[in-house]
Amino acid sequence: MMARPQLVLIGGGHAHALVLESMIARPIDADVTVVVDRPIAIYSGMVPGYVAGQYRVEQLQIDVPALAARAGARIVLESARSIDADGRRVVPTTGEPLPYDLASVNIGSTVAGLDLPGVRDHAIPTRPIADFVERIDALVGDIGQRRSSDTCRAVVVGGGAGGVEVAFSLDARLKAMAGPPIEVTLLNRSERVIESYPAGLARRVERHAGTRGIQIRNRTRVDAVTADSVQLDSGESIPADVVVWVTGAVSHPVFRSSDLPTDPRGFVRIRSTLQLEEHDDIFAAGDCGTFIDYPRTPKAGVHAVRQGPILIDNLRASLAGRPLQTYTPQPEFLTLLNLGDGRALGVKRGVTFEGRWVMWLKDYIDRAFMKRLQ
Ligand SMILES: Cc1cc2nc3c(=O)[nH]c(=O)nc-3n(C[C@H](O)[C@H](O)[C@H](O)COP(=O)(O)OP(=O)(O)OC[C@H]3O[C@@H](n4cnc5c(N)ncnc54)[C@H](O)[C@@H]3O)c2cc1C
Incomplete structure (x- = not known):
């Protein structure tokens, strides 16, 4: 029997939350591992409302391990330090490297x-x-x-x-x-x-x-x-x-320490299929990716959310060897x-x-x- 492909999702951002949601309804043909540095992800759109006292903290929280469990994915609570693209492994800060056939990154940004x-x-x-x-x-x-x-x-x-x-x-x-x-x-x-x-x-x-x-x-x-x-x-x-x-937003150091193609702020360069430049087996969505064709696209959660459905379709298509869809950021x-x-x-x-x-x-x-x- 052929081994099932290994899909590693790095980060629990908005796009990956939607990827996991989709897998609950329709499982993907791969063993899925989610690597995330902390169990709770925050929905930033409601953070100003939280600061103003309009929401309780639970209303902003996405429980990534719970979502992963429902999607049939394994969770690794570790910060990803780098991606070894030649060896096809995600290197966490402390634990064992995680081999992948397909990887996707949605780790947001820092200030x-x-x-x-x-x-x-x-x-x-x-x-x-x-x-x-x-x-x-x-x-x-x-x-x-x-x-x-x-x-x-x-x-x-x-x-x-x-x-x-x-x-x-x-x-x-x-x-x-x-x-x-x-x-x-x-x-x-x-x-x-x-x-x-x-x-x-x-x-x-x-x-x-x-x-x-x-x-x-x-x-x-x-x-x-x-x-x-x-x-x-x-x-x-x-x-x-x-x-x-x-x-303004700048990137976490993950991509530079991985020797992957980056823009001047350290964000990884992606094509409109959400695949990295020169790397068909690594996808990136949300703040952490900068489009080669639309480099001025603002780092906003709305893009991460809109990329979620394209990302899951493209991950499924990649595994099945089908053609990929493209994402066009709408400026308006x-x-x-x-x-x-x-x-x-x-x-x-x-x-x-x-x-x-x-x-x-x-x-x-x-x-x-x-x-x-x-
Ligand atoms: C106060 C504030 C308000 C905002 N309001 C809005 C708004 O109303 N509308 C809007 O469109 N945008 C808004 N934004 C921008 C928005 O926050 C970002 O664009 C959005 O959060 C990016 O989403 P993301 O999915 O890329 O990553 P994030 O939502 O930031 O998620 C990143 C995930 O990756 C994890 N992670 C990080 N590093 C690692 C690592 N090394 N290894 C493993 N996991 C890791 C994190 O724990 C988290 O799970 C706001 C920003 C701020 C600061």
């Missing part, structure tokens, strides 16, 4: 700038997102107990979609507590916030920030963080009791930003909108997604 002075010691980075969620709890508890009348100054570094949502959500949560007065500042390196989205959406963000008393400072570059301040490259020091670090996908106060902003095909109904829509979409995986 840029963690090695700047003081960032690891004094700022709260949004990645790993599970650690962020825990630290937010501790932070909110701590600030809520302060009885001083001194203003608590929170500085959010990073003016992309994640930074904007975190700033507004934190503002809503902290101001709703019976703690000290709160001042939230958002520091953004570029000319305007959410630079990769239409200017109309950024204007809406700025208008709401004005109404809510959230300061946005564009064209500011942070050099260092200390115990009580953020240092700008201009020499200015901004007082800060809390610093949240939401700068629906983007919804949670403002933390029951309202959200949105944009679709360049048209922007806002209101409570937009938050209702976001909540509906996010809950429906999680219902499939929990």
Whole structure:
């Protein structure tokens, strides 16, 4: 009897969660192993809502071992250190290498700038997102107990979609507590916030920030963080009791240490079939892959989610020797930003909108997604 092919899924990101969901309904013709560094994966779309106090932590959690068990897959709780593409083995940080015939990577990303002075010691980075969620709890508890009348100054570094949502959500949560007065500042390196989205959406963000008393400072570059301040490259020091670090996405070191083809941020280069450049037997989905043909595709969960069904079809097709499908990133996908106060902003095909109904829509979409995986 011929041995069954070995499929190794590395990471429990959004695309792999959907791959496992599909295998529950229709098993795949392979022995499947999931290698993941921690059992609980977090659905980032609901994280700003969690920061704002709109969701309980269980609502954001995907139990990867439980999903794998239902899909008939083996789970290995290890961080993947590298992929030995010549030897066709996934090398974990501590355990035995795992041989594969087909591998797929969906390990997400980390935040840029963690090695700047003081960032690891004094700022709260949004990645790993599970650690962020825990630290937010501790932070909110701590600030809520302060009885001083001194203003608590929170500085959010990073003016992309994640930074904007975190700033507004934190503002809503902290101001709703019976703690000290709160001042939230958002520091953004570029000319305007959410630079990769239409200017109309950024204007809406700025208008709401004005109404809510959230300061946005564009064209500011942070050099260092200390115990009580953020240092700008201009020499200015901004007082800060809390610093949240939401700068752009960069890759985990896995691909560079594997000598696989990467882009300048260390993300692995993929074709539109989700296969790695020059490696037909390794797939990658979500933040960790950069399309050779669409390198400017934003690192957003929506792509990881949309790639899930293509990924499972292509894994099945690869095993069966059938032709593969391709994924074309849509630049005009629906983007919804949670403002933390029951309202959200949105944009679709360049048209922007806002209101409570937009938050209702976001909540509906996010809950429906999680219902499939929990
Ligand atoms: C605050 C915030 C809010 C956001 N909101 C949105 C939003 O509303 N909409 C949107 O589209 N995007 C949003 N994003 C972006 C979004 O988080 C990412 O694009 C998305 O999570 C990427 O999904 P993924 O499937 O690639 O990986 P992830 O969801 O990050 O999953 C990675 C998985 O791999 C595991 N892993 C990591 N390293 C290893 C390793 N070495 N070995 C084994 N396992 C490993 C992790 O534990 C996890 O299971 C937001 C980001 C932030 C920070």
